[in-house]
Amino acid sequence: MTHVFTIAIDGPAGAGKGTLARRLADHYRLNLLDTGLAYRAVAYALLQLGLPLDNVSAAETAARQVDLAKLDRSVLSAHAIGEAASKVAVIPTVRRILVEKQREFAKAPPGAVLDGRDIGTVVCPDADIKLYVTASAEVRAKRRLDEIESIGGTANFDEILADIVRRDERDMGRASSPLKPAADAHLLDTSEMAIEAAFLAAKTIIDDVLAKRNKA
Ligand code: DC
Numbered sequence: 001m002t003h004v005f006t007i008a009i010d011g012p013a014g015a016g017k018g019t020l021a022r023r024l025a026d027h028y029r030l031n032l033l034d035t036g037l038a039y040r041a042v043a044y045a046l047l048q049l050g051l052p053l054d055n056v057s058a059a060e061t062a063a064r065q066v067d068l069a070k071l072d073r074s075v076l077s078a079h080a081i082g083e084a085a086s087k088v089a090v091i092p093t094v095r096r097i098l099v100e101k102q103r104e105f106a107k108a109p110p111g112a113v114l115d116g117r118d119i120g121t122v123v124c125p126d127a128d129i130k131l132y133v134t135a136s137a138e139v140r141a142k143r144r145l146d147e148i149e150s151i152g153g154t155a156n157f158d159e160i161l162a163d164i165v166r167r168d169e170r171d172m173g174r175a176s177s178p179l180k181p182a183a184d185a186h187l188l189d190t191s192e193m194a195i196e197a198a199f200l201a202a203k204t205i206i207d208d209v210l211a212k213r214n215k216a
Contacts, residue, residue: 005030005111007206008119008127012168012179013082014140016190016198017133021115023199024206028113033105035116035123036085037071038063038098043084044076053087056094063097068105079163086167089117092176099123117171120182129206132181133198135191137164 007024011017018034025032045062046053053059088094095118102123106112114123120130135143141161148155171179181187186205190198 004109006106006124006127007113008124008130009115010119011133015133015135017115019195020198021113025113031112033114035102037076038066039085039089040076040081041066043088044081053084059088059091059094063094068101086170090174095176117179118177120185122177130182130185131188132185133188139191140164
């Protein structure tokens with residue numbers, strides 16, 4: 001059986017895991033899944049229907065309807081949808097349905113880079129490589145402010161920071177699959193790193209694991 005290679009990337013919102021995941025998937029020629037988009041799709045469906053985000057049966061139906069091949073980032077990337085996604089993500093049955101789909105995705109050859117909050121701990125506990133990407137809340141808030149300003153928008157740093165802290169608390173504090181590093185994850189703090197440096201650090205970790213495996 002050919003080995004399907006899996007890279008699991010977890011970390012809080014705004015730590016740079018999405019960009020890193022894309023760079024790694026390109027470099028190692030693997031499929032790519034941003035699992036946050038699946039939770040966002042569920043939240044978006046409820047918002048479109050005007051339903052509260054704690055409507056469990058509607059959220060389950062929306063989760064069953066999620067097609068990982070059809071997630072539209074341009075619709076789902078809005079900040080408010082991320083907030084809403086963090087709320088539907090506390091529903092254990094929604095997580096179970098989406099985790100099943102993510103595992104199916106990961107199984108397809110040649111393998112995949114998946115990024116999210118519970119990839120190394122729950123979705124792919126046997127991943128070949130696990131990275132936990134983090135950065136201080138202040139650095140993540142500053143990056144988000146820069147991003148908003150770079151497209152001509154305006155925002156308030158303190159409000160962004162409060163938002164990030166609140167989202168961290170919800171994602172790390174929930175009972176079902178909270179965000180935390182897997183015991184065997186490599187920690188990558190990008191507070192002082194530009195994306196290229198983070199990519200090179202991750203590549204060093206991965207190449208090292210691959211070299212050791214080839215020797216064994
Ligand atoms: O990564 P993101 O900002 O697109 O994720 C939006 C929310 O979805 C996040 O705050 C928590 C939830 N999420 C999750 O619970 N598990 C994942 N694997 C991915 C995202």
